[in-house]
Amino acid sequence: MTTGSASGSPYPTLQRGTRAAVVARLVEIVSLRHPEGLAQDHLDQVAVEVEAQLRATERLHRFDLTNADEPGFTMTGDSGGAR
């Protein structure tokens, strides 16, 4: 596999029903992390964003990377920190 080639990624493609279920679960998790409670319109907004996030990350998983491809920042020994 080479970087950026046409993908044979096994990363799952979510079908509509499955995607809706995943979104609902993730929104529920967000809600649980806010024990003060979130208004329904906030939760609706969260659902929109979670779905967009799922689509974006799925697209990223269609882009092939090699095992060694590093992130846009890298730890360096000489500077004592990340670059």
Next chain:
Amino acid sequence: MNDDELAFSSVSSLGRMLREGVTSPVELTEFFLERLRRIGEPLNAVSMVTEEIARREAQLAEAELSSGLDRGPLHGIPYGLKDIVSAVGAPTTWGAFPDQQFSEEATVVRRLRDAGAVLVAKLATIEMAGGMGYDHPDAAITGAPHNPWDTTRWTSGSSSGPAAAVAAGIVPFALGSDTAGSILLPAAVTGTAGLRATYGRVSRSGAMTLCWTLDRLGPFGRSADDCGLVLEAIAGADPRDPSSLALPYHYSRRPTRSHGFRIGVLAGACDGAQPAVAENFTTSVEALRELGTVEEVELPDLPYAEVADVIIAAEAYAAFDDFIAAGRTVELTAAKAHGHRLAGAVLPAHDYLRAQRIRRVITARFEELASGFDALVAPSLGQVASPVDERFEYMVPSALGRPLNYAGVLAGSPTVSVLNGLDGDGLPTGLQLAGGRLQENAILDAARALEERLGMSRLRPDGPRGTARPRVEAPQHATAGGTA
């Protein structure tokens, strides 16, 4: 010289006037303070006029210049600061919190003071630089900044105030910030020049953090030349910002090159753009052909928007996790902001890292492409300024010049936007010139040559309120076409 000509003078012209005794730093400062009150505040461009700071710095500049101490091209020149950057002695509201103050001053403010510039105003910003999400122009404690070219239009965001202020001639230059287009897009719709320099050129210390690996500070000016002069003053290593580059930056002051440029025009750059944007872009490309070689190029088909969105989602959530955990997003004006960033809580770390890994590939591919040219060009935005009272939608596409914007955002490379014409209603259009990392002088040289060829520096809004028209007859190609 009348007041209007003074208000719209370039930094270098103002510098000449100061040294020839035509005006003084104190006179110039009082002149712009009056314009800030009379024109800037009704435009909602101003967060705070910093009169006390301005008068103190102007008096110092006046004393220094008259005693022969010359700190360079910005000495005695007033400027404005996007209100996410801290200046001691004034609130730093982030567009959302009127009483917020910081005791530590931003590095860029100190550098501009060292260069003799005079801080006259904190300028409007979308709340938290848009970092929590927004979809309407008045998501700011100032209200929506009105576009000086037509006050029924907006100035785009999130550097709404700096763009409005420079376009209205109420400050000669301003500093804004850019995470994913917040200098480029406001510059495009206000007919100003906006420069997003190489990532790390300018210290962000003292500015609100939205996204560590994408945030940049940069100048708005009347021209590419103004932007270069300001960049030279604010660039350089800063131990308070570990991302800052150790390399010095020296702006090329040689006379404008008039030939020999190598320009890459993005294939399909105008697809879906408004007719006036496309027409003015075509005219600009013709002008560029007279300055060198022009070659059509393909930007690699990579997931630019997805990578940027995922990186910002993760980093913005992390930068504001306490704020979000405290449920404070509901304090913000934009309804979208109440829930928008909460989705970051369920974004897996491996997906963020995947985005950053692809970003490295994007950077390499972009550098490979950009290395063959002085500049890659496309419309800065596919449309003119949108109505100030309507929700907006910039997420449509390739039509909007966003792939080149996003490529530059992710590659950390420099991009400058300059005015390249007006539509039939007198609204500005912009052209972006993007280069390889550290190649600011190449894109600024090309931008200056294009500006000179097009003669756009003579165009300006007609007045502080009401529909604007160009003050002088625009070159024929600049006003042709247009829908608005």
